[in-house]
Amino acid sequence: MEDTEPDEPRLGPVLVIGAGLVGASIGCALTAAGIEVHLRDAIPSHAQVAAGLGAGSAEPVVPEQIALVIVAVPPRALAPVVSAALDEFANAVVTDVGSVKGTVLSELSARGLELRRYVGSHPMAGSHLAGPVTARADLFTDRTWVVTPHDTATPGSVATVTELAELCGASVVQMPAAEHDLAVAAVSHLPHAVSALVAAGLTEVDPAHLALAGQGVRDVTRIAGGDPALWDQILSANAPAVAAHLATLAERLEELSRRLSVRQPVTDLLEQGVAGTREIPGKHGRAATAYARIVVEIPDAPGSLARLFTDAGAAGVNVEDISIEHDPVREVGWLQMSIRPELADTFAELMGQKGWRVHLG
Numbered sequence: 001m002e003d004t005e006p007d008e009p010r011l012g013p014v015l016v017i018g019a020g021l022v023g024a025s026i027g028c029a030l031t032a033a034g035i036e037v038h039l040r041d042a043i044p045s046h047a048q049v050a051a052g053l054g055a056g057s058a059e060p061v062v063p064e065q066i067a068l069v070i071v072a073v074p075p076r077a078l079a080p081v082v083s084a085a086l087d088e089f090a091n092a093v094v095t096d097v098g099s100v101k102g103t104v105l106s107e108l109s110a111r112g113l114e115l116r117r118y119v120g121s122h123p124m125a126g127s128h129l130a131g132p133v134t135a136r137a138d139l140f141t142d143r144t145w146v147v148t149p150h151d152t153a154t155p156g157s158v159a160t161v162t163e164l165a166e167l168c169g170a171s172v173v174q175m176p177a178a179e180h181d182l183a184v185a186a187v188s189h190l191p192h193a194v195s196a197l198v199a200a201g202l203t204e205v206d207p208a209h210l211a212l213a214g215q216g217v218r219d220v221t222r223i224a225g226g227d228p229a230l231w232d233q234i235l236s237a238n239a240p241a242v243a244a245h246l247a248t249l250a251e252r253l254e255e256l257s258r259r260l261s262v263r264q265p266v267t268d269l270l271e272q273g274v275a276g277t278r279e280i281p282g283k284h285g286r287a288a289t290a291y292a293r294i295v296v297e298i299p300d301a302p303g304s305l306a307r308l309f310t311d312a313g314a315a316g317v318n319v320e321d322i323s324i325e326h327d328p329v330r331e332v333g334w335l336q337m338s339i340r341p342e343l344a345d346t347f348a349e350l351m352g353q354k355g356w357r358v359h360l361g
């Protein structure tokens with residue numbers, strides 16, 4: 001495309017650089033949507049593993065043919081890799097999917113690059129897992145994908161990145177990079193930091209006490225399992241905004257601690273917490289939906305989970321969210337599925353007919 005404006009966004013062929021969780025998941029989603037995807041990774045076996053999972057081809061590409069490059073490498077490598085991609089793929093729009101947008105844009109600007117073909121973006125979906133084997137084609141389904149246009153990006157480049165997000169099943173929110181970084185400090189980076197600090201405290205807990213762990217501590221600490229090297233880069237890249245939230249949180253902790261030490265009520269502080277949970281929007285930014293929770297017992301045997309998902313799929317019910325818990329004593333696990341309340345009874349009955357032990361939560 002060089003500097004000419006395309007008539008309409010053109011997605012293929014696509015090159016994903018960084019075939020880890022996010023890159024390989026994008027590859028799987030685009031491949032499923034019929035787009036030609038190529039994969040490249042600093043560790044070639046990652047691209048090969050991702051290719052084996054259906055994320056695209058790990059074979060070398062013809063640079064002039066690539067229409068879109070998606071850079072999905074760790075934050076510190078983003079600007080150099082985007083810069084090299086703009087140079088190597090002269091006909092391509094280039095986006096990155098990094099968790100912090102301002103630093104990439106300012107590093108690219110500082111390099112004096114012409115950025116008409118670069119538009120940053122950020123899918124608000126991921127997990128505490130890393131690497132290509134954790135890729136999922138449906139990772140972005142019904143999630144938000146932030147697109148962060150800047151002054152010199154062409155409308156065609158913005159449209160291409162928007163089309164990428166939509167093809168992956170996400171809904172797009174457009175926002176300047178600086179505002180994006182303030183937003184994710186509150187809704188992603190502070191929660192991760194707090195989860196990590198709470199989980200760190202568990203290393204000092206008596207193992208006999210840890211044996212009592214239920215779902216509460218698992219809910220609070222799941223994201224703390226994220227790659228520390230990746231999260232160090234994310235938090236550092238957004239340090240001022242995260243530090244401001246940590247300072248406010250420190251004041252709240254201080255107040256809670258002070259009141260408990262003098263046996264003063266703390267109900268109002270906890271009520272503020274309840275109010276905060278109600279502020280979290282549902283999918284596509286809609287008001288939060290109260291989903292019904294169905295818990296299915298899974299025997300700890302090979303193939304159980306695959307059979308369960310097949311049966312759930314055959315029941316024709318859209319599963320909005322899942323979590324898995326293992327029984328520390330019995331050889332079973334539980335899959336908790338969130339589904340629309342009006343479908344709960346029928347779904348439980350259908351699964352029961354297939355022989356699953358189902359509890360309505």
Ligand SMILES: NC(=O)c1ccc[n+]([C@@H]2O[C@H](COP(=O)([O-])OP(=O)(O)OC[C@H]3O[C@@H](n4cnc5c(N)ncnc54)[C@H](O)[C@@H]3O)[C@@H](O)[C@H]2O)c1
Nearest residue numbers: 018020021022041042046072073075098099126127130131
């Ligand atoms: N993990 C999440 O939940 C999440 C969600 C949204 C966005 N992101 C962002 O996506 C990016 C990738 O994160 P991830 O979770 O997929 O990490 P990951 O560790 O699963 O994958 C990163 C991949 O990039 C490769 N890589 C590293 N440096 C490279 C380089 N210079 N050139 C080519 N390949 C390189 C690694 O070998 C690895 O395969 C990060 O910038 C992260 O901030 C992460």
Ligand SMILES: O=C(O)C(=O)C[C@]1(C(=O)O)C=C[C@@H](O)C=C1
Nearest residue numbers: 099123124125126127128188223
């Ligand atoms: O679901 C998770 O495990 C995540 O932490 C995903 C999450 C998030 O905070 O929502 C984490 C970082 C990414 O930049 C985007 C998404």
